[in-house]
Amino acid sequence: MAKVHNWQLGREMDYRFPEVHPDRQFVAVFNINRCIACQTCTFACKSTWTYSRGQELMWWNNVETKPYGGYPHHWDIKLLQLLNDANPGGQTWDASTQSDDAPYGEFKGMTIFEAGAAEGKDSAIGYLPTEEDWTSPNFYEDTAKGNPGVPNEYHPEGAQLPEHNTWFFYLQRICNHCTYPGCVSACPRNAIYKRPEDGIVLIDQERCRGYQKCVEQCPYKKSMYRPNQQVSEKCIGCYPRVEGSDPITDGVPMETRCVATCVGKIRLQGLVDIQDGEWVEAPTNPLYYLVRKEQVALPLYPQFGTEPNVYYIPPRWVPREYLRQLFGPGVDQAIDRYTNPSRELQAVLQLFRSTQKIIFRYEIEEGEEIMDTEVNGRRVQIFNDTIIGFDGNDQEAVRISVEEPFHIRNGEFAGQFQNSI
Amino acid sequence: METLSSSKRLTVIIMAFVFVGAAALTLFDLRLASSQTVTLVAKRSENAIPLDDPSADVWDKGAPIQVPLSGQNTVPPRGGGEGTVTARALHYDGKLYIRMEWSDATKDDSTSMQNEFTDAAAVQFPVEHGESVPAFCMGNPDAPVNIWQWKAAWQTGTDASVLDVQEAYPNIAVDFYPFEDEPEFYPAAASGNIVVRADRTSAADNLLAGSFGTLTAAEDQMVAGMGAWDDGKWRVVFSRDLQVGAEYAQFAEGDSTNVAFAVWNGANAERDGMKSVSQFLTLEVSPEIATGGGGLSGGTIGLFVVVGLVVVAGLATVGSYLLYTRRQTA
Numbered sequence: 180m181a182k183v184h185n186w187q188l189g190r191e192m193d194y195r196f197p198e199v200h201p202d203r204q205f206v207a208v209f210n211i212n213r214c215i216a217c218q219t220c221t222f223a224c225k226s227t228w229t230y231s232r233g234q235e236l237m238w239w240n241n242v243e244t245k246p247y248g249g250y251p252h253h254w255d256i257k258l259l260q261l262l263n264d265a266n267p268g269g270q271t272w273d274a275s276t277q278s279d280d281a282p283y284g285e286f287k288g289m290t291i292f293e294a295g296a297a298e299g300k301d302s303a304i305g306y307l308p309t310e311e312d313w314t315s316p317n318f319y320e321d322t323a324k325g326n327p328g329v330p331n332e333y334h335p336e337g338a339q340l341p342e343h344n345t346w347f348f349y350l351q352r353i354c355n356h357c358t359y360p361g362c363v364s365a366c367p368r369n370a371i372y373k374r375p376e377d378g379i380v381l382i383d384q385e386r387c388r389g390y391q392k393c394v395e396q397c398p399y400k401k402s403m404y405r406p407n408q409q410v411s412e413k414c415i416g417c418y419p420r421v422e423g424s425d426p427i428t429d430g431v432p433m434e435t436r437c438v439a440t441c442v443g444k445i446r447l448q449g450l451v452d453i454q455d456g457e458w459v460e461a462p463t464n465p466l467y468y469l470v471r472k473e474q475v476a477l478p479l480y481p482q483f484g485t486e487p488n489v490y491y492i493p494p495r496w497v498p499r500e501y502l503r504q505l506f507g508p509g510v511d512q513a514i515d516r517y518t519n520p521s522r523e524l525q526a527v528l529q530l531f532r533s534t535q536k537i538i539f540r541y542e543i544e545e546g547e548e549i550m551d552t553e554v555n556g557r558r559v560q561i562f563n564d565t566i567i568g569f570d571g572n573d574q575e576a577v578r579i580s581v582e583e584p585f586h587i588r589n590g591e592f593a594g595q596f597q598n599s600i
Numbered sequence: 601m602e603t604l605s606s607s608k609r610l611t612v613i614i615m616a617f618v619f620v621g622a623a624a625l626t627l628f629d630l631r632l633a634s635s636q637t638v639t640l641v642a643k644r645s646e647n648a649i650p651l652d653d654p655s656a657d658v659w660d661k662g663a664p665i666q667v668p669l670s671g672q673n674t675v676p677p678r679g680g681g682e683g684t685v686t687a688r689a690l691h692y693d694g695k696l697y698i699r700m701e702w703s704d705a706t707k708d709d710s711t712s713m714q715n716e717f718t719d720a721a722a723v724q725f726p727v728e729h730g731e732s733v734p735a736f737c738m739g740n741p742d743a744p745v746n747i748w749q750w751k752a753a754w755q756t757g758t759d760a761s762v763l764d765v766q767e768a769y770p771n772i773a774v775d776f777y778p779f780e781d782e783p784e785f786y787p788a789a790a791s792g793n794i795v796v797r798a799d800r801t802s803a804a805d806n807l808l809a810g811s812f813g814t815l816t817a818a819e820d821q822m823v824a825g826m827g828a829w830d831d832g833k834w835r836v837v838f839s840r841d842l843q844v845g846a847e848y849a850q851f852a853e854g855d856s857t858n859v860a861f862a863v864w865n866g867a868n869a870e871r872d873g874m875k876s877v878s879q880f881l882t883l884e885v886s887p888e889i890a891t892g893g894g895g896l897s898g899g900t901i902g903l904f905v906v907v908g909l910v911v912v913a914g915l916a917t918v919g920s921y922l923l924y925t926r927r928q929t930a
């Protein structure tokens with residue numbers, strides 16, 4: 180075991196390999212607040228990559244309804260249980276040590292790697308989902324948390340902010356292209372690798388022998404076994420698009436399928452530069468801004484220790500205690516900042532799903548104030564700023580204003596439509 | 601005549617047991633692999649050796665050795681456990697045949713659903729036979745090993761292959777597979793990964809390794825392998841030409857090399873390093889005609905009966921000698 184630095188945990192941790200970093204890292208931000216669970220992302224991935232024989236149970240992208248849903252069933256509850264068994268009551272954070280380098284403070288508990296070592300195992304703790312676990316991927320869709328102690332009934336004051344008593348939300352999941360992947364550390368054949376150019380984690384399809392140690396030890400269960408190929412497969416981060424080899428964007432890096440097709444405009448994906456193991460400070464890279472500067476987007480289950488690179492803007496109506504378990508101690512600040520967005524955040528949020536090209540940097544042109552009001556006792560000002568996103572060649576890729584352009588369609592087409600019936 | 605002293609008596613008893621043991625080992629040509637000198641001898645068979653029947657009578661002519669196995673505990677993932685493989689070897693018409701036989705309560709021969717692991721077996725030889733053998737697990741970078749691995753799952757489907765989806769799930773309903781004929785959607789096969797080769801004709805692979813984690817499919821797939829599970833027992837036969845290209849293990853009449861064995865129990869989710877392994881033993885390819893080395897054909901029961909008889913005979917010898925010496929002193 181080597182010692183590596185995990186900024187999400189605010190400390191060093193044990194990992195099988197010494198610390199190595201790619202030059203750039205694949206990063207995505209998913210805004211849970213806006214997802215409508217249309218599953219367009221899910222099917223965009225499926226129809227692109229996993230539509231073939233032997234991949235019937237595979238959903239590299241899936242959207243599950245929390246708190247009950249999960250694909251594979253209860254994957255996260257099982258992991259949390261394993262961690263709690265290894266370290267009963269000890270999975271806590273010390274948020275008092277928060278700093279720019281350790282935005283969530285310090286994790287005092289055990290990662291999957293440390294819990295494995297503590298139990299005398301060769302590798303991380305984990306489990307192999309059963310055949311049934313992989314079926315019915317959208318089980319518990321839209322199933323809300325009920326009224327505790329009262330079966331078959333929702334809470335009478337279920338839907339009052341700041342925390343709903345009856346609640347559910349959608350969790351969008353792809354491979355996290357982790358900095359310290361559980362799958363990479365699990366593979367006895369070193370058949371899984373993290374690409375130096377973008378940090379995308381791939382299973383070498385020529386070397387894999389289907390041992391499924393990665394399936395067992397990816398805590399997010401995003402490595403999957405394909406029986407008729409006798410090997411494991413996983414989300415490939417749509418690497419041909421990220422490389423810019425898709426003809427549509429003429430050589431400039433392009434967002435992944437699941438991101439580019441998102442109907443709810445909840446997804447933004449890109450690349451951040453890494454130097455000496457750290458995210459290079461880039462306040463106008465939208466991913467850097469959302470994750471490291473504004474800190475409205477948080478990693479999913481950072482306590483697992485893999486340093487996942489998909490970040491979530493937590494749902495603002497969900498009980499904080501539950502959210503802290505999922506996203507760590509940054510939840511309260513993230514929701515506060517998201518519900519009272521700064522002028523810059525209001526503009527950056529417009530970039531979600533505005534172009535297929537990966538946006539490497541943005542500029543903001545200030546516009547006039549269009550609203551000055553009070554929400555929940557706080558003053559809210561909205562400015563019609565314009566944000567301009569730049570692609571991999573530093574060319575303008577998109578220009579979009581905070582106030583959505585408003586078009587009034589007159590009645591002439593409606594009449595034509597009626598006549599044609 | 602003077603009284604036989606107790607030390608002399610002890611000597612006689614020990615000698616008697618040595619005699620009994622030697623008689624049993626000679627009778628059955630049974631060698632214990634835990635001893636350094638143990639040798640698996642592949643004698644020349646007078647009859648063809650059928651690959652499709654690992655229980656064929658011809659194997660009665662091959663002298664068995666009992667090879668102790670233990671869990672692989674050197675590198676992760678560790679696993680396996682204590683066990684025994686009965687190994688036999690023969691050669692016929694320029695080919696070497698090795699049969700492994702071991703107990704396994706369940707037949708696990710599918711990896712076509714989630715969470716399934718296959719029973720498997722392997723034999724391992726140094727690529728170049730030298731003074732010292734490679735590390736018994738997976739070889740060394742400067743002393744690679746040639747591994748023949750058989751997997752039950754590789755002979756389960758039609759044409760010696762794994763089960764495809766519609767065989768594993770007979771009631772599956774799928775509208776259509778739009779990319780059925782596009783190889784890039786079968787990336788393991790398209791990249792030439794040997795575990796999924798479509799033209800698989802043998803349930804055994806020819807592999808090379810130079811240390812842990814380096815197992816690689818050899819360029820030439822020329823090892824035949826077939827297993828049969830019956831009544832709690834796997835019998836698996838491997839076969840290959842004695843002489844092949846220099847990058848693989850070589851065999852020749854009158855020559856010796858080393859061999860080690862490994863067994864995986866699918867029911868125990870064993871795969872990769874999670875296996876039961878033996879030490880290296882000597883493998884000798886002999887020009888002698890295989891005659892059965894005493895014939896274990898009667899099976900284990902016969903073995904016990906005859907061993908029992910020999911032991912009784914031995915004890916009777918000791919007993920009558922003691923009786924005789926007593927009488928002398930009386």
Ligand code: SF4
Pocket residue numbers: 213214215216217218219220221242351440441442443444445446
């Ligand atoms: S496409 Fe977007 S809105 Fe629809 S389910 Fe996926 S993430 Fe949610």
Ligand code: SF4
Pocket residue numbers: 353354355356357360361362363380396397398399400401402413485
């Ligand atoms: S999410 Fe799982 S499969 Fe993806 S990189 Fe992390 S450990 Fe590997």
Ligand code: SF4
Pocket residue numbers: 223224225227228239240353354414415416417435436437438
């Ligand atoms: S990044 Fe590409 S491969 Fe991965 S889940 Fe999204 S669409 Fe699928």
